Structure formats: structure tokens, C-alpha cells
Amino acid sequence: MVEGKYSLEILSQKIKLAYTHLSQCNLCPRECMVNRLKGEKGYCGMDAELYISSFGPHFGEEPELVGRGGSGTIFLTGCNLKCVFCQNYEISHLRIGRKYTVEELVDIM
Structure with missing residues (x-):
């Protein structure tokens, strides 16, 4: 069983917090507050998808x-x-890259 700062409970809380930030985006100092989970794009031009x-x-x-x-x-x-x-x-700026799933990112790492 994983204990400490990497316990499943703590990781689940961190995932929920991340989704909160994406739903009212304040991930950077611009705090544009768009809902990236609904496909809205803020100043950065990015949505909630992962592009590498x-x-x-x-x-x-x-x-x-x-x-x-x-x-x-x-x-x-x-x-x-x-x-x-x-x-x-x-x-x-040109956002050249390919969309990846979380599972694909895990495989890359």
C-alpha cells in the first residue's frame, strides 16, 4: 500500500483539485477563468487536452x-x-504537436 504524500486518497484529492482549476482556469497568472473542460480556450489558446x-x-x-x-x-x-x-x-506559439491520452503519456514516461 502506498503511504504518505503519494497515497491513493491524496492523489485522488489532487486530481479533483486539478479539474477544479481546469473548469475555471487559473493555472497561470493570467487567470482567464475559462472552462477548459468544456473546450473553451483562454489566452494560451489551449483546452484541456494534452498536446506533446x-x-x-x-x-x-x-x-x-x-x-x-x-x-x-x-x-x-x-x-x-x-x-x-x-x-x-x-x-x-504555433502549438505544433499531437494530442495524447493520459495513458499514452504514462507509457512515454
């Missing part, structure tokens, strides 16, 4: 973090910061 641009091993960190196989990297699409010199413009 790319994933895989990453070797650009310190050796202690990378190890032999690389650290895992998952690039989600969409961003609300709108930085003028964004290094990931295609991912962040």
Missing part, C-alpha cells in the same frame, strides 16, 4: 542528471508568456 510536441532522452544537462541514457524530456505545446525572443516558438 516531442519527447525523448535529453543530454543537455549536467552529467549527474543525464547519466548514460539521458534525462527524460517531454515538450508540451502552448505557452501564455509570449516572449519576444522565444527559443521554442513553434512549440509554444
Whole structure:
């Protein structure tokens, strides 16, 4: 049985809280309050679906973090910061990526 901060009860509470945030979106400082669960899109242009641009091993960190196989990297699409010199413009602003299910994300991880 899992105890502590990862108990099923606590994880269930965290899932409910996440859905609350999605129904009146305040996940970022813009707090646009749209209902992403009903397909509404806020300033970021994202709904409640999960879009991933790319994933895989990453070797650009310190050796202690990378190890032999690389650290895992998952690039989600969409961003609300709108930085003028964004290094990931295609991912962040053009939202290039594919929709994934939660189960597919688990397999990636």
C-alpha cells in the first residue's frame, strides 16, 4: 500500500483539485477563468487536452542528471508568456504537436 504524500486518497484529492482549476482556469497568472473542460480556450489558446510536441532522452544537462541514457524530456505545446525572443516558438506559439491520452503519456514516461 502506498503511504504518505503519494497515497491513493491524496492523489485522488489532487486530481479533483486539478479539474477544479481546469473548469475555471487559473493555472497561470493570467487567470482567464475559462472552462477548459468544456473546450473553451483562454489566452494560451489551449483546452484541456494534452498536446506533446516531442519527447525523448535529453543530454543537455549536467552529467549527474543525464547519466548514460539521458534525462527524460517531454515538450508540451502552448505557452501564455509570449516572449519576444522565444527559443521554442513553434512549440509554444504555433502549438505544433499531437494530442495524447493520459495513458499514452504514462507509457512515454
